[in-house]
Amino acid sequence: SQQGEEDPQALSIQEGENATMNCSYKTSINNLQWYRQNSGRGLVHLILIRSNEREKHSGRLRVTLDTSKKSSSLLITASRAADTASYFCATASTGLGGFKTIFGAGTRLFVKA
Amino acid sequence: NAGVTQTPKFQVLKTGQSMTLQCAQDMNHEYMSWYRQDPGMGLRLIHYSVGAGITDQGEVPNGYNVSRSTTEDFPLRLLSAAPSQTSVYFCASSPPLRAGGRETQYFGPGTRLLVL
Numbered sequence: 650s651q652q653g654e655e656d657p658q659a660l661s662i663q664e665g666e667n668a669t670m671n672c673s674y675k676t677s678i679n680n681l682q683w684y685r686q687n688s689g690r691g692l693v694h695l696i697l698i699r700s701n702e703r704e705k706h707s708g709r710l711r712v713t714l715d716t717s718k719k720s721s722s723l724l725i726t727a728s729r730a731a732d733t734a735s736y737f738c739a740t741a742s743t744g745l746g747g748f749k750t751i752f753g754a755g756t757r758l759f760v761k762a
Numbered sequence: 763n764a765g766v767t768q769t770p771k772f773q774v775l776k777t778g779q780s781m782t783l784q785c786a787q788d789m790n791h792e793y794m795s796w797y798r799q800d801p802g803m804g805l806r807l808i809h810y811s812v813g814a815g816i817t818d819q820g821e822v823p824n825g826y827n828v829s830r831s832t833t834e835d836f837p838l839r840l841l842s843a844a845p846s847q848t849s850v851y852f853c854a855s856s857p858p859l860r861a862g863g864r865e866t867q868y869f870g871p872g873t874r875l876l877v878l
Contacts, residue, residue: 658802682866691766691852691869692805737804739867750795750867751821754804 655738655756663761668725670756672738673718681714682739683723686755692737695723730762763788766870768853774876775843783838783873785853793856794836795820795867796828798849805852811836843877850874 656671672681680699684692698705698714698721705712711724725732737755769784787794795810797820807820811830825847827839836855840847854867 655804684867684869689872691871692854692867693869694866697866739805749807749810749820751807752797752805754802 655736655753657756658754659757659759661759661761662728664728664730666728668728668732668758668760670723670736670738670758672721672723672753674721674738674740674753675719676740676742678716678740678742680741681712681721682741682750683710683712683721684737684739684752686735686737688734695736725758728758728760730760732758733760734758765789766853766855766868768851768870768873770873771871772874772876774878775840776878777844779843780839780841781843783840783851783853783875785836785838785870786834787836787853787855787868788834789855789857789868790833791855791857791868792833793867794830795854795856796826796836796838797852797854798822798847799852799872800849808838808851840875843875845877848875848877 654673682697683695686692696707696712698712709726714721735755735757737752739750739752741750766787792813796808797805799805806822808826809828811817814830817828851873853870856867
């Protein structure tokens with residue numbers, strides 16, 4: 650079964666609003682990453698937060714991590730139509746030499762202009 | 763750098779046929795992996811490799827083989843294609859491990875496979 654589960658599965662907002670996506674996971678992790686995927690394209694890395702960090706910012710992105718609740722959230726502020734995409738969380742945990750990364754099912758974000 | 767490249771972009775197979783999906787990266791990344799993406803399922807890890815000559819299974823390895831003879835290439839082989847293997851396949855690579863676990867993965871554009 651997948652490690653990460655995103656919530657909600659789909660989100661539709663107006664341009665300028667904030668979008669919040671959540672990710673829950675099951676086992677201990679080394680880090681958690683968020684990726685974006687435009688329709689029909691490969692995934693693009695957005696931000697990485699390590700297990701000893703609680704919050705991280707990158708431009709309009711804010712990621713939080715609560716290891717006690719095994720959850721993370723991605724906040725996109727002042728959303729734009731170009732933010733329309735699917736967003737995935739991915740957890741990296743110890744496997745063969747610490748190299749196993751597992752993805753969640755994703756949140757589809759639709760930003761209306 | 764070309765980054766991560768995948769060939770072919772599209773492929774149609776008949777049940778029972780075999781084929782190899784190619785993946786190459788020119789960033790000297792140690793770690794490479796293969797995922798499949800099905801509607802509503804996100805990405806599921808098939809196999810991964812931490813370096814030339816070293817591979818391991820992911821979440822859904824059955825029906826797939828991999829090998830890693832060079833740092834640059836990580837082909838995925840379907841031995842006897844089944845309709846359940848209809849999916850979009852993504853290859854990814856990562857730079858050498860730093861403390862804290864797996865770092866950023868760089869994804870290829872994907873291969874769309876249809877098995878009839």
